[in-house]
Amino acid sequence: MKKPTIVVLGAGYGGLMTVTRLQKQLGSNDAEIILVNKNDYHYETTWLHEASAGTLGPNDVRYDISSVIDSGRVRFIQDTALKVEPEAKKVLLEKTGDLPYDYLVIALGAAPETFGIEGLDKYAFSITNVNTARQIREHIEYQFATYKVDKKPERLRIVVGGAGFTGIEFLGELGNRVPELCKEYDVDIHMVKIICVEAAPTALPGFDPELVDYAMELLKRKNVEFRIGTAIKGATPEGIIVAKGEDDTEEIKAGTVVWAAGVRGNPIITESGFENMRGRIKVEPDLRAPGYSDIFVIGDCSLVINEEINRPYPPTAQIAMQQGELTASNLAKLLQGKSNLDTFTFDNKGTVCSLGDDDAIGVVFGKKVTGKRASFMKKMIDNRALYMIGGIPLTLKKGKFNLLK
Template sequence: MHKPHVVIIGAGYGGIMTTVKLQKLFGIGQIKITLVNKEDYHYQTTWLHENAAGTLHHDRTRIPIKEVVDMNKVDFIIDTVVSINPSEKKVKLKNGELAYDMLVIGLGFEKTTFGIPGIRDHAFSIESINSARLIREHLEYNFANYHLDKVNDNARLNIVIGGGGFTGMEFAGELVNRIPELSAEYDIEKALVRVIILEASSTVLQGFDPQLVEYAMTSLQSRGVEFVTNAAIKECTQDSVIYEKDGKKCEIPSKTIIWSAGVRANCIVEQSGFETNCGKVEVRDDLRSPEYDDVFVVGDCAMIIDKETDSPFPPTAQIAIQQSSVIAHNIKALIEGKATEPFKAKSLGTVASLGHHDAIGVVLNNRKVFGWKASVMKKIIDNRYLLKLGGIGLVMKKGKFNFFY
């Protein structure tokens, strides 16, 4: 008897949660589940900015897959997906090939540079444990070098964030908390260190409530962050960033440019021949690809239009996690020959952290929150995810309980 083979590629929020849900829905041996991921760990992308700033160790952000996935029910393969062949129902890996009956694509996002010269080679991005850890070390390395250069080089102490979106603002908030420590460690006057956010549009945190944006800017400015809006980055070199504002070109000497202005869905989806909109698959209501009945798409690779606003849902962890429940349910429905159910987003609100004890957000019924209260809500949301993923044990191990200090 052929057991249906479900293959999940990518262990981000969507992929890992689908796997965990599936292993709960099926008994041992009922179906064959394979999870493929580049690393032997899942990580919380929404915490990476803290790892990059050095305020939270990356081991808190990552979770070994074997801790949350039942290896009796799931085959776990550490490998990199090269391409998908949906007509042949195969996934090509760097070191092999997998045939599937049903596929869940959860390959996440990648950096996009809009063709700006130098971004790919000289700018850093907050996209993985490896890249976040490198930013932390890059900052330290430049601080450590400062007193050893023949001429003191401000490019070592100017940190430029390209893009004042969610990630850029959250990173800035952590960074200004970290700078006093870095300054003490490397004997550098705190006042010499600059953190500059360059934002191409007229405001940071576009789409957020203006009152909350103002709160966020004031909070960061009071801790030393400088904002330049309407500033389009034109080029990055190893030692500087060039931007244009009001028709004039300006240059900031900087060896640390954090690019947080552009992400897109993983290119593999488009390159594998799926029909895409901005690189994403416009999935059916039940989260299947419109072209293939046996392919689900979750998270950043999927696009769903919010009928209320007529624009796509944002690519958030929250949406990916909600989708994973529906996908797991629908996989079971298809195997049992039942009808699939449609995805309905349930907004729990959005909170952006601004450092240890500050945040802004919009929660249930569009209520605005800010300050310490918002930062506590953020932590509760994060702990709630850990609870769903790995139960109370995981919350105790990796959760955030520093509400008061």
């Protein structure tokens, strides 16, 4: 009898967690495990704001997939998934063509969500992957270099759209990076303006107000100007248009606009005909797609409701990894012919939002933390993700050990 084939799409937190657990839990005759990913590397989505600001290099935020998978147990295909055909039990890949599966894990991550705001997709950058992060870094450096030639002040203006988690973390890095850029490009730091525009009435909605105040005060000291409760109406080659009062608008000229205000699930979800909300499938308690006993959906493409507040959990690395772990053990059960799959419960260990390399805010095991302690916790969280997927060798190679900065 032919071994069943498990196809895992995506080598993000969820996908790699699934695969690394599967290769441990399954015997070599239990199943063929195939991992499909666009790049031959995994990148730390939660570190991309650092690569975007230029405080970490692109190679610091990624590692080779081959370094964490057992090539004797897992077949890796570097390709882009275009469509899932659930009825035919196959995936269409860009180069390889059809890839049949017996069990599928969709772990394809997120895409930027611009909410139909005109020009954002064209004129704003987004912190999405290693390539876009590197582009943001290079764009900002090019603006600084060009300012020294044409003296246009808007080249030194950076707009960050969104004061959510990603926006605030990016601002924290920018606050540290700008003085370095000024030194490198002979620019007077007083000429540089960082403006954060947020439509909601507060930064970091859902965070403790005391922590939000701490973050905003710190970022203001790092030269960030906040425009809270201000909606972005559009982006142009020159900057952005924001709402002003009831009917009026105002232009903010800026050489760099980074949109950090929203993500949705991978477009392939809609493409493949799954019922979804902004590209996210509301999964069954055992993380399978409704109506498909052979498809698991985890990470940013999945939607799990937090019953306490009756709202979806925000997509994070933490939840994706826990989903990956559960999916691996549920797959093992299915292969053994068991049908009593475990259901998913999110074990929220806390959230820490960095404010640069040297400060942070967060709630960890129910306790509020700020400053160096929070920054230390953040780095431990980053290192934990490495450890969970790649063990001690990967942690030593890619971990953050400037813990007491």
